[in-house]
Amino acid sequence: QVQLVESGGGLVQAGGTLRLSCAASGRTFSTYAMGWFRQAPGKEREFVAAITWGGDSTYSSNSVKGRFTISRDNAKNTVYLQMNSLKPEDTAVYYCAAGGRLISVNPRSYDYWGQGTQVTVSP
Numbered sequence: 001q002v003q004l005v006e007s008g009g010g011l012v013q014a015g016g017t018l019r020l021s022c023a024a025s026g027r028t029f030s031t032y033a034m035g036w037f038r039q040a041p042g043k044e045r046e047f048v049a050a051i052t053w054g055g056d057s058t059y060s061s062n063s064v065k066g067r068f069t070i071s072r073d074n075a076k077n078t079v080y081l082q083m084n085s086l087k088p089e090d091t092a093v094y095y096c097a098a099g100g101r102l103i104s105v106n107p108r109s110y111d112y113w114g115q116g117t118q119v120t121v122s123p
Helices: none
Strands: 003-007 010-013 018-025 033-039 046-051 058-060 068-073 078-083 092-099 117-122
Touching: 003 092, 018 033, 018 092, 018 117, 033 068, 033 078, 046 068, 046 078, 058 068, 078 092
Parallel strands: 010 117
Antiparallel strands: 003 018, 018 078, 033 046, 033 092, 046 058, 068 078, 092 117
């Protein structure tokens, strides 16, 4: 069992920066691939980025590639999402998720989810 708690969301102006954190409980954190997803009002949940269990490989959606970076620190049971050059269209609730060992863009591949953190980017 893994419990996930996101933090770091907030209100920022376009072009600004935020760093999201996702703290995990449970000793099995390091065995799971981790992903970040987001959901804007009226839209489906969207894949953002994912990282393998060992942190050796990452993958990001085209919409955030070059601006967002996912990383993890297994010693701290934490995964991060560094978000640079934020745009108003990045506004959404951001969720972290844990599941499997390899990268997946499909939310159904993930077994555990956090409660989400709101990111709002003003023009």
